[in-house]
Amino acid sequence: MDMTFLKPIDSCRWQLMSSEHPVILYGSRELLEEMDNKVLEQISNVTKLPGLAGPALTMPDAHWGYGFPIGGVAAFDPQEGGIISAGGVGFDISCGVRCLRTNLFAADVIPHIQDIADHLFDTVPAGVGMEGEIRLTMAGIDDVMKGGAHWALAQGYGVKEDLACIEEHGCMPGAVPDFVSDHAKKRQLGEMGTLGSGNHYLEVEVVEKLYDRQAAAAFGIAEGQILIAIHCGSRGLGHQIGSDYLVMFAKAAQRLGIHLPDRELACAPVHSEEGLQYLGAMNAGINCALANRQIITHLTRETLSRLLSGVRIETLYDVSHNTCKKEQHRIANKLREVYVHRKGATRALPPGHADLPARYQAAGQPVFIGGSMGTGSYLLAGNPSDLNQAFASASHGAGRRMSRNQALKKWxxxxLIDELERKGIYIRTATLRGVAEEAPGAYKDVDMVAEATEAGGLARRVAYLRPLACVKG
Structure with missing residues (x-):
């Protein structure tokens, strides 16, 4: 990225000088220099959409995406003609991370880690178009989209205690399955309880280092403890919702005279017919993702319970990073109700927020920055509102620094699998091509992203997690 376009606010916040509307980029100089100028172009285009409230933002892990940059955050006020954009949510609606806390420690798991990797791979389907043993009818998919994790629990997947530590308590209100096409529903009939492909994974990790022992105690974790991360979303259903509404929004923008600086930013006013339909469909997609991660949680519990005795697995937290949500935020000293788009950005609620479970009230929301298969991940905690000036948002991962095609040419x-195994990290995958595309070197330095996330006031580091086994699509 050409840094001459930017003016430093502090060591980890930068303002785009040429924009009429404020644009703030989070990250160290080194992280921003590594980004493509396309990130600047895309976040600048976001400011040209109607009803933008406050600055348009990018997180330290930002990179080029479809419409919005991945790692892009923007809020729109419907009272001022604010819009909703499918490109600001992403195709994989409600892609997110479920972090599981276990009562196991490294000594309990490492001697069996290869068996654990094999059995998790055999139990949780992963890969492009992979389907599982759950087969649903069209009416059954409607029930999933209405009930989210509650639906999964009613089918016997998981325990009720999971719900308290899931975003929206496991079910997003406002879902309207009738606004989801039959084609989208058909794509999901066999995909519940599956990981998918790309950067999605099921990973067994060990807590290697603690940064904030008070928050770690609130999260129920200690050094040497085993955690499990489930990173996936709404699968084919969410992707099809995105595709369907991009076409609808392009027509709506033309009809309503909305100037689009980029056709990938096709949008409609939140309160328009098209906007309300997308909200209903998107919320249905969120519930599909919450149900999907709930099923995988259950499959993971069953698998580890068969292999090890006395296993206890609890949901630490589940949060999405591809959403648009109606929230209240103070903007220019005025409390406003806005629709916050987070595309590749995690909501990071502050301590004391009403939506947090009681055990996390003092610490703040658990925030997960996922690594890249062979590198570590970070567990963080949401900061007070006076520190986080990004609509309570934070980084969601390491963020790509190299395209998949570039990665395929290099690795x-x-x-890679052999190299990682020599380091004690066991990869199980549906395709070798997928491993090459997701090579650790194709991603930014996750340590730098976590440090910048903390330095920028977005969230504070609680623990560093080292991978032991990873199931990939």
């Missing part, structure tokens, strides 16, 4: 899947 071979088999060689």
């Amino acid at each position: 071979r899947g088999r060689e």
